[in-house]
Amino acid sequence: MIDTYVPNGSSFAGDIDHVILVITAITGFWFFLAEAVLFYLIIKYGEQEGVRAKYVAGEDPKEKRWVAWPHYITLLFDIYIIFAAISVWQDVKQTMPQADETVRVIAQQWAWTFVHPGADGKLDTPDDIRVVDELHVVKGKTYHFELQSRDVLHSFSIPIFRLKQDIIPGRTVRGWFKPTLTGGYDIQCTEICGIGHGIMPARIIVETPEDHAAWVLALTPTQAAITPSEQPTQLGGMP
Amino acid sequence: MSSTATDTAHGDGHGHDAHAPSGWDDPHGHGGHGAHDAHGHAEPHWLIKYFWSTDHKIIGMQYLFTGMFMALIGGFAVYVFRMQLAFPGMSVPFYGRVTATDYNALVTTHGSVMIFWVAMPVLIAALGNYLIPLMIGCDDMVFPRLNRLSYQLFLISAIVLIYSFFVDGGAFGGAWTAYPPLSAKAEYNLTPTGAPLWLFAVALEFAAFLLGGINFVTTVMNSRAKGMKMFDVPIVVWMIIIASILFMASVGPLIAGAVMLMFDQTIGTGFFDPNKGGDPVLWQHLFWFFGHPEVYVVLLPAMGIVAEVITTFSRKKLFAYKSVLYTAVGTGGLSFFVWAHHQFIAGIDPRMANIFSVTTLLISIPVAEMVFVYIATLFGGSIRLTTPMLWALAFIAEFLLGGVTGIFLGASGADIYFHDTYFVIAHFHYTFFPIAFIASFAALTYWFPKMFGRYMNDTWGKVHFWISIISFNCIFIPLFLLGARGDHRRIYDYTHFPDLMKSGMQDLRILATLSLVVLLVTQVIFLVNFFYSMVKGKKAEQNPWKANTLEWQCPSPPPHGNFPDGLPTVHRGPYEFSHPDRQEDYWPQNAS
Structure with a gap:
């Protein structure tokens, strides 16, 4: 329906x-x-x-x-x-099924920062890919997400996933999803968060594993430039 | 609470017992109390009469007209922001370009005004004040001066709210639910003065209704006409009493929360600030612990109005009076245990959602019972489709849709998708519009002959009814569809969301907006009919609808003191229509 x-x-x-x-x-x-x-x-x-x-x-x-x-x-x-x-x-x-990967979602007035784990599949490593207003995930992988807010309440909503979860400053709120459809779709903030609440759109890009690997690769060198010593291990970690 | 009531009674100098309402020393009620003491039998100055009165009918009118005026403000706000949604970026006629700041302030104002300054004053304060003493057969409220104070506080609260539009930074724009941290810090909401003023206005308004509630409950418990037993009290009076008790029992936590929030705003405390060890979610619990019973605070009086109107115009006894009463009490009790359904996805412990899902779905049982009972009352009736009856029947028909769509939101699994979408907006407007407007129109058209001694024009009443009902449905059915397609709330421009600009979605928004304009313009018909009939309408007799309750057994309009021939004595229940032992098809409560 x-x-x-x-x-x-x-x-x-x-x-x-x-x-x-x-x-x-x-x-x-x-x-x-x-x-x-x-x-x-x-x-x-x-x-x-x-x-x-x-x-x-x-x-x-x-x-x-x-x-x-x-x-x-x-x-x-x-x-x-x-x-x-x-x-x-x-x-x-x-319930939280076993995750293949974890992403971090940081909301603030009035933008989203999505922290992808990068090539090594782990957060809080130097190859993390931070992107504003665009979340890249792979079809068929199970993701955990960590929601954080820098200021007021926001809400992380992806209508095509039927997913919605409020984000509370001072906490990390966790949840999960598993995309089953490739393409680009809206991410919404569904909790009023000030005058820019209406201009806080973001997109989720669900990709095939190949496309995603290419995207990760494309963004990794810029990260690597900042921390060159880490680069070999990361590339080695690529599937 | 009883001790408070007694204390105040003595403090007010109104000694009374179970059979003697205030002003008992003068059964005609002239100069019995309050401001009238000084004037004796002389007609007081009109300013005193209309603005400093302790007469429950005048205070009821004050609430009614203030509520109607505030409805114009709430209506104008929704007109402006719906125009922006249908035609983003346009210069709205009579307003101008709508900025994001304006949009949020207008949405917040619309919500708070319609609930706190329209539904509450009209349904509870205006009708409660006007009807309770008349329907229970006494000459006034037991605390008339408290009553006057209640209205004065309410008036100040309305003025404070309106004033907040003109302060630096503008009116508060953090939604009527005022979730912190957004509402708590000026650096987030950008309305350094508007936000505390909003909160102050709301708190004052609560104080006003607390005074009113104490008055209603005490009056009904102590001042009923001789012979009027508990089960002879008309349902609408019962409903207002139950609603007042719910309000008084639920508002405490919110007032505490409001004080904490005001401290957070003004002196930098951190009750709701996570950086200082506070918790933003605490506010949501305090707010909704009040906020959900509040829904029933306004619903029950509306249900009561419908009971009065449908029994009178179907010439039928109310089906299962006691069941209605018990279910109303049950609904009220259960309404204290459903609040967290507003917070399923708010970051509360997810296990709690299971409990609140169960209680929320269970509350459908008593509410459905009331609707079934009203439908059953029509069985075997002799139904007259007068204007008030049309409104009462429309209440049942429209409220049903509001009720069943609540199931989607109370069911935790489905709420994950529908939460904070236009589906929610459509759902609660299908409950609140019938409550605040349809039931109020039923009440105003029904009691108008009593209030002003004249009839409203029935033809124009029906024109107003049909256009209003059709346009109402054309506003909110599109919003159900938009919500199901993912439109989220409080967004001032959907063009930023590609998935929400797909085929037909903007057309639905435009349809809703145009229907709203029709609905708003139609209200001019009502206002003209109302004020014109007040002075020029056909004269109405004492009991134009041939109803049983006591308010119809005194002159229209009732004089100060209500019952010039002495207070009535009650012999039977309020709904003895078409009794087989009686020639006429009605049997007034006080007829011997």
């Missing part, structure tokens, strides 16, 4: 879409049923000359069941939705 308009680009996007579909089906059914009953009653019991309204207190269990039964069924559906929603929530937010 959602993927008609927003492509489904991560390993868990389909699960979230499925929960949304389930809720749409259930609530849609109830919504239209309730509206139908409402309009039916309005038309059926419109004022008529000489017809007096019924006197119904609604306290008798026989009368009350007209309200009670829809009610029990609502509860049943609620429970079903809760289980569906929580199971997805646990996969996305409560």
Whole structure:
């Protein structure tokens, strides 16, 4: 349903879409049923000359069941939705599958800095690739992300991944994703962060392993120029 | 709380017992209390009468007109920022070019004004003040001067908020939720004066409603007409009482939070500053611990209004009165345990989302119950589609969509995607617009003959109704779609986001904006009808709708003191319509 308009680009996007579909089906059914009953009653019991309204207190269990039964069924559906929603929530937010690589996302008023681990696959080494407003990842790899903020609250949102997580200054908030679709897509800041909140777009570039390796290689020499002594080990570490 | 009430009662010099409301020494209520003491029976100066009155009806009107005026401000704000969204960069007629700073300030103002200065004053303060003494059959509130103070504080809060637009740096632009650190530091929000003023206005407004709430609860507990038992109290009065209790119980943490935030802003403390050992997320807990019950604080009175209107115009007894009452109490109680659904992805412990998901979905049960009960009330009725009835039925029809879309957001797994998108905006406008506007229009058109002794024009009322309802849906259905397609909130120009400028998305934004303009312009019909009818409308009798509750058993408009023939005695419940033992299809509560 959602993927008609927003492509489904991560390993868990389909699960979230499925929960949304389930809720749409259930609530849609109830919504239209309730509206139908409402309009039916309005038309059926419109004022008529000489017809007096019924006197119904609604306290008798026989009368009350007209309200009670829809009610029990609502509860049943609620429970079903809760289980569906929580199971997805646990996969996305409560478990961290083994990572192939970790990226660091640093948000500030009003830009993103993405720290890629570079050729050695590790953060906080001299070959880290820091890019503003562009995150490069490889399709099919599992990523952990570390979110940090330099000033106020921001929120890291990638609609095609169905991923969203607030960033809190003073903490490192962690999470994961696994891209399944190549291409360039929007990254949004979804928590109001001041007057530049609307001009804080970034892009995520999901690449094939080959393209990504080329990108890493292209950016590594500039890094290496700063720290030449590290260069051989890094290149050796390339797959 | 009871001790506070008693103390204040003595302090105010109003001794009273269960059967004797304030001013009891003079059953006609003239010169019984407050400012009227000095004037005796003489007609007070109009300034005193309308601006320094302790009469609950005048105070209700003061709240109503202030609320209507603030709605114009909130409406103008939304007009400006929606124009910017539909036509980015254009010079908006009657405003000019909208900068990012303006945009944020307008969004913040729209949100805070519509909730704190429109929904609360109109639904609770205006209707509570106007209706409670009339519907429970007494001559005034038990603390009339506290009541006057409540309005005066409220008025000051509104003035402070409006003033904050004209200070250096402009009005606060950190959203109505005011999350720190953005709201806490001028270097982040760039509104060094606007932000503290906003917070001050909100805190004053809360103080005003605390005074009002104490008054409402004490009045209903102590001043009911002789014979009016708890289950004879009309649902709308019950709903306002439950809402007042919810408000008073939930606002404490927020006021504490507001004081801490104001210290952070002005004297550099670090309650919410991580660099000084504070925690920004703490504010979110304090805010939403209030913020979610607040939703029900405004919802319940709206539900109450609908109950009054649909029973009267379907000539039916309310289906399962006690169930409605118990579910309202249940909803209120449960509403204290759902707040963190606003924070699923805010960085709270993810396990907490599971608990709050469960409580949030469970609250759909009592709310659905109320809607089912109202639909069931229509069964077997004799339905008259008057203007107030159309509004009441529209409330049910529209609120249903607001209710079911809440499930998407309460379900943690789905909320990951929908959080902070236009889907959320559309969802809460499908709840808040029915609450703050549809129910208010139902109430105003229903009680107008009582308030002013005249009818509003029914034809123009229906024209206003239909155009408003259609344009309302044309605003927010597009916003559901935009939210589902990824539009995130509080963005002043989507052209920076290639994925959000795909085919048709800008068209949806334009459709929403144009529908909004239609909705806003349509309100002129209402305002003209309202003010014209106030002076020139057809004269209304005492009980034009043939309703049962006590407010219809006194003159229209009610004089000072309300019941010139002595306070009524109650013999039955409020919804005895079409009773088989009676010739007429209604049976006033006080008829013998």
